[in-house]
Each structure stands twice: as C-alpha cells, then as structure tokens.
Amino acid sequence: MTIRTYSEIKRKLSAGEAVVMTAQEIKNCTEKEAAEADVVTTGTRGVMSGTYGVFTIPIKSSKFSKATSLSLNGICAYPGPCPNENLNLIEAVVFGTASAGNYGAGMLFRDxxxxxxxxxxxxSKDGKQISEEVFFEDMPYAKLMSTRNAFRNYSAMTNPLDHALTTIFHALDFPSNYKELTFSGCGSINPIQNDPSLETIGIGTKVLMNGAEGFVTGTGTRSTAQSPNLTACADMKEMNPDYMGGFMTSEGPECIVSWGVPIPILNDSLLKDVRILDEQIQLPLLDVSVRKPIAYIDYGKLWNEVSLSVKVHADKCRKCELCRVVNSCPMSAVSDAPDINRHRCFNCGLCSTICPDVFSADLGSVDVNIDGIMRNIPVACRQSDRARALKISRELKSRLLDKTFVLTEPVEKLRP
Known part of the structure; x- marks a missing residue:
C-alpha cells in the first residue's frame, strides 16, 4: 500500500469514498481487501475503575454560602473547586469507585x-442541612473523565490458595485451588492493541466514550510502554446508558466504561497491527492473591469459539425461593429469573456457571502448565464485554460513513 495522510483519508470520508472496516472485519477479510481500508474502528467495554464524573448540581430549597460535604444517593461526592457562593449551585466530583454499600458510582452514573x-x-458552610431530589436533565454540566481507561490489554486471574478470596476480579468470592479463571480485555479489537505504538491515538483524538463524542487527553496512571492506557473526557449528557453501569465484585462496586476509537491506516505498519488475531496476543495468568504471573495464555483461548452472550431456557427454571442468579448477578440484570434485562446485561456469563440449566453460555477454559502440572481451568466470569465492544465499533463505523463523526488528527503524540 502507499502511505496515506490524514488529509487524504478525511477527504475520502467527506466524499463518501472511504473504506471503513471494524477491527473484526479487517481480521476476517483477505489481504487484498484489507489493503483497501482507510479507517478501522475498534472497541472495548470493561470494568474501568479509573473513571470519575464532574457535575454542577442545582439546589432549589434554600440559599446557602457554599457546600462543605455532599452525597448523591448516599455516595460520597466532593464539592468544589468553585465555592459558587450564594448561587445555589454545587460543583461536585464523584469517583468511579465510590460506593454506599452495594451501590456504586457506576450505578449512579447510569441511573x-x-x-x-x-x-x-x-x-453548607453556615451549617444548613440540604436534602432534596435532583434530576440529571436539570444539571447544566455533566462530564465523565478518566484517570486510566482502555488499557492495551489486561490479565487473567486464578486463585491457587487453599481458601477463597474476596477481590475486585470476581463477582463472587474467588474459589480456591485453581477452580476458576476470570479475565479482562477485548483482545484483538481493543483500541490500543490495534495501534500499539500510539501512532494515531494522541492528544485530541476524537473517540466514542459510552457512545458520546469525547477526546483523548493523554495517557493515564499506571500507563507503561508495555501496557499503555488512556485518559479522556466526554459529555455525559450525550452518553448511552447501555454502554455503562456498575459491576458488583466481591470487594464492592466497580465502574463500567465503553470506548470506540478510529484507527486511520496511514502505512503498512498500522495495517499489520490491525490484522493481529486474538491467538497472537499473549496475556499473563496471575495469582490473584499477589498479582504475579504463574503462566501465560492468549486471547484466542478466551474469545475464539465461545458464547459472547447468554441464552435463556425459561422452561427449565424451577423458580427457586432463593435464586442464586438473582442474588449474584453483578449488574442486577436478573431481578426476576429467568428474565434477563439485556440493556443491563454485561455478558459476563456468571449466571451460566451458577445455573447452567437455565442460563447457558460456553465461556471456554484454558489448559496451562503450572509448576509441572497440567491444569484445565474453566472461565467463570468475564470482566470485559466483547459483544458490546463489537457494537460500539460498528456504531463508530456507521457514524464515520454517514459523516456524523469527524476523524481528528492528534495535536500531540503520546509516549506509549
């Protein structure tokens, strides 16, 4: 292929002549067809704790000087930085990992x-107690931001100890003695996996964040050359609740975020990167108790020939008095078994491991050699949602083609 420029690709998009493929499509097409691609759309959806919201909250009940403490649905929020003295407004920051019992900020954002x-x-500073209800549509400002999202790829976890553990890496207590495996990362369709050198993803790159247009602002905390991640900002008013939410782990609630990122194919190196398959992407299997690798696997073992969503066999439901699926679903997507609220469902597959007669999904398993012993460890819970990641990549493709999403060139490169 010849080297392309942003200007050339943007001209083709404007004229309706550009070839846009999703990351899934370009991996499944021929080499000749792939060489015609101008833009590849990528996607990821997962538990991303490095997220926070910034809001302006109107107060109607009484005049006050400034707020000194604040909670939203019981979740601790931080008032400031502007005092907004006597304006009946509170500016607030809510961290994505903040919670009130089993109710977390991710759930609050979706609500x-x-x-x-x-x-x-x-x-307030003068001691006034404020208690009232506010609706999101009345908040004049609402932005979602990240301190770290969209890692290039993540890890798998298992518990080698002889006792169960509570952890953010499982929706239930993590069983002992290598009985189960959990993992994160959407593999070959992950944004940075398709641009590992951050050649096209930089400061000012326009992305979809939970379906809303936003911009990359930099790399985030714990970003490294081997495992880079991104920060971004987007208008929460434009987001789609189906792409977000809260995920309940055995250590408390976490926050879910979805990203869609366009990768313009400027040269052969980028074309080669976007053609990488799941089975070519290695990820470590970590001992969840110490976060140290005990083996290495690949995303092909986790995403190839598995079920991306759960099937329901309603006729097999016994209507148990205490339904374990209802009590364990990390998204509260099953409130009245066997019905699944597909708008809330994260496709983690946990329900299929708890009640496989009613909820069926092949989550796969991995064969690994650990200390000279071959073990087959079944996947019990996924903390990334490839089905919705594929959906946001398709949505981004449609927006590029119908010209409602404009490709942007970064104003500054990022260090991977």
Whole structure:
C-alpha cells in the first residue's frame, strides 16, 4: 500500500469514498481487501475503575454560602473547586469507585442518565442541612473523565490458595485451588492493541466514550510502554446508558466504561497491527492473591469459539425461593429469573456457571502448565464485554460513513 495522510483519508470520508472496516472485519477479510481500508474502528467495554464524573448540581430549597460535604444517593461526592457562593449551585466530583454499600458510582452514573431521581444530601458552610431530589436533565454540566481507561490489554486471574478470596476480579468470592479463571480485555479489537505504538491515538483524538463524542487527553496512571492506557473526557449528557453501569465484585462496586476509537491506516505498519488475531496476543495468568504471573495464555483461548452472550431456557427454571442468579448477578440484570434485562446485561456469563440449566453460555477454559502440572481451568466470569465492544465499533463505523463523526488528527503524540 502507499502511505496515506490524514488529509487524504478525511477527504475520502467527506466524499463518501472511504473504506471503513471494524477491527473484526479487517481480521476476517483477505489481504487484498484489507489493503483497501482507510479507517478501522475498534472497541472495548470493561470494568474501568479509573473513571470519575464532574457535575454542577442545582439546589432549589434554600440559599446557602457554599457546600462543605455532599452525597448523591448516599455516595460520597466532593464539592468544589468553585465555592459558587450564594448561587445555589454545587460543583461536585464523584469517583468511579465510590460506593454506599452495594451501590456504586457506576450505578449512579447510569441511573442519572436514565433520569432516575438523585437524592442530594449536603451541609453548607453556615451549617444548613440540604436534602432534596435532583434530576440529571436539570444539571447544566455533566462530564465523565478518566484517570486510566482502555488499557492495551489486561490479565487473567486464578486463585491457587487453599481458601477463597474476596477481590475486585470476581463477582463472587474467588474459589480456591485453581477452580476458576476470570479475565479482562477485548483482545484483538481493543483500541490500543490495534495501534500499539500510539501512532494515531494522541492528544485530541476524537473517540466514542459510552457512545458520546469525547477526546483523548493523554495517557493515564499506571500507563507503561508495555501496557499503555488512556485518559479522556466526554459529555455525559450525550452518553448511552447501555454502554455503562456498575459491576458488583466481591470487594464492592466497580465502574463500567465503553470506548470506540478510529484507527486511520496511514502505512503498512498500522495495517499489520490491525490484522493481529486474538491467538497472537499473549496475556499473563496471575495469582490473584499477589498479582504475579504463574503462566501465560492468549486471547484466542478466551474469545475464539465461545458464547459472547447468554441464552435463556425459561422452561427449565424451577423458580427457586432463593435464586442464586438473582442474588449474584453483578449488574442486577436478573431481578426476576429467568428474565434477563439485556440493556443491563454485561455478558459476563456468571449466571451460566451458577445455573447452567437455565442460563447457558460456553465461556471456554484454558489448559496451562503450572509448576509441572497440567491444569484445565474453566472461565467463570468475564470482566470485559466483547459483544458490546463489537457494537460500539460498528456504531463508530456507521457514524464515520454517514459523516456524523469527524476523524481528528492528534495535536500531540503520546509516549506509549
């Protein structure tokens, strides 16, 4: 192929002549067809704790000087930085990992978008107690930002100890003695996996964040050359609640975020990167108790020939008095078994491991040699949702083709 420029690709997009493929499509087509691609759309959806929201909250009940403490639906929020003295406004920051019992910030963000009432409790500098309900549509400012999202790829986890552990890496207590495996990362369709040198992803790159247009602002905390991640900012008012939410782990609630990122194919090196398959991408299997590698596997073993979503066999449901699926679903997507709320479902597959007669999904398993012993470890819970990641990559492709999403060139390169 010849070297392309941003200007050339943007001209082709504007004229309706560009070839846009999803990351999945370009891996499945011929080499000749792949060489015609101008842009490849990538996607990921997963548990991304490095997320926070910034909001302006109007208060109607009484005049106050400034807020000194604040909670939203019981979740601790941080008022500031502007005092907004006597303006009846509170500027607030809510961390993605903040929670009130089993209710987390990711759940709050989704409830806001679905226009559920938000109960505001605040105390002003002059001692006034504020308690009222606010709706998201009345908040004049709402942005979602990240301190680290969209790692190039992640890890798999298992528990080698002789006792179960509570952890953010499982929705239930993690069983002992290598009984189960969990993992994160959407493999070959992950954004940075398709541009590992960050040649096209930089400061100012336009992306979809939970379906809303946003911009990359840099690399995030714990970003390394081997495992880079990104920070971004997007208008929460434009987001799609189906792409976000909260995920309950045995250590408490976490936050879910979805990304769609365009990769313009400027040269042969980028074309080669976007053609990499799941089985070519290695990830470590970690001892969850110490976060140290005990073996290495690949994403082909986790995403090839598995079920991306769960099938329901309603006729087999026995309507147990205490339904373990209802009590264990990390998204509260099964509130009345056997019905699944597909808008909330994360496709983690946990329900199929708890009640396989009613909820069926092939999550796969891996064969690994650990200390000279061959073990087959079944996947019990996925903390990335490849089905929705594919969906956001298709949505981004459609927006590029119908010209409602404009490709941007980074204003500054990022260090991988």
């Amino acid at each position: 806001m978008l679905e226009n559920e009432p938000v109960h505001v409790e605040a105390v």
